[in-house]
Amino acid sequence: MNTLIVIDRLPYGDWRGREALDMAFSLAAFDRPVTLLFRGAGVNWLRPGQLTEQLDQKSVERNLSAAPVFGVSALVAEKTALRDYRLSADQLPKATSETDLTPAFYQQFDAVVVL
Amino acid sequence: MLTLHIINKAPDHPRFLACLEALAEDDTLVLMENAVMALVFKTLSLPSCYALQPDVSARALSEVSIPGVKTINYPDLVALTETHQRIVNW
């Protein structure tokens, strides 16, 4: 059973994306196939150069760079959202793929979780 | 596999549109909580769907009748979850 975890909220302003990421990492820890989708405002998780010390928060950029180590290697970003937030492909973490969000995309997954 | 989409977000929430765009042709959509405001939200084109009656009543929308929108109660929602193996909450 493969699961899609969707992050569509900005980092740092609230914790919902972190909670979604924890779910993805937990699935991976139990060897359950998981894909992480960043859509809408959530694509800003992928923006390089996040300096978070002054907020006293851990950088989500660093969390994500550790994702493959924890078994979450499938990162996908919504194409139109990347454009909306002026993010280009070369700025994204390695091995992030881009996609259009059609019903067919979601149907690849047995479970879709949007927190 | 047919999917049941359940949304509780207001129609002007960014996720509402995202949910509509994810609907495959024979999927089912249920509006609950704030999502029932879609019944009167002009700028949204609502597909055929279900709306949860307690939420519709609370928000004074019981007299609103939209073609293709059917009011249901919690037992009906349970029945919908029986017939759909995939459920996505938005």
Next chain:
Amino acid sequence: MTQTQSLSYTLVISGAPYTSQAPQSALAFAKALVTAGHQLERVFLYGDGVFLASGLVSPPSDEVNWTQAWTEFLLETSTPAVACIASALRRGILDNAEQIRYEKAASNIAEPFEMAGLGDWVEATITSSRILYFLPTD
């Protein structure tokens, strides 16, 4: 129109009481699924949903006490209920063991909620036929 087959459900609640409708919608759904003959395997509180497990909830007497309403239902139906420990600790919901571990003045988790990790949720995704998420409003 209900099927004869009994399904197992897990309900995840990530919206807080008095901040969202999540606890109310989830309880109404939970009651309906039990009435329909299905099995509520587990209730999992995550994120702000853990506030439902606070034993110190004290609303005005003319308002529903959501923690109490859920406690009654969970005990009546013998449903296991878990508050995610990482979410709970951050929000000041502690059981006895964590009170001792963190040397806090008190513990406050309401019965019959227990603390557990996301592993419980992962297990639910495997063992339950259906899993629903009752989310925050925004």
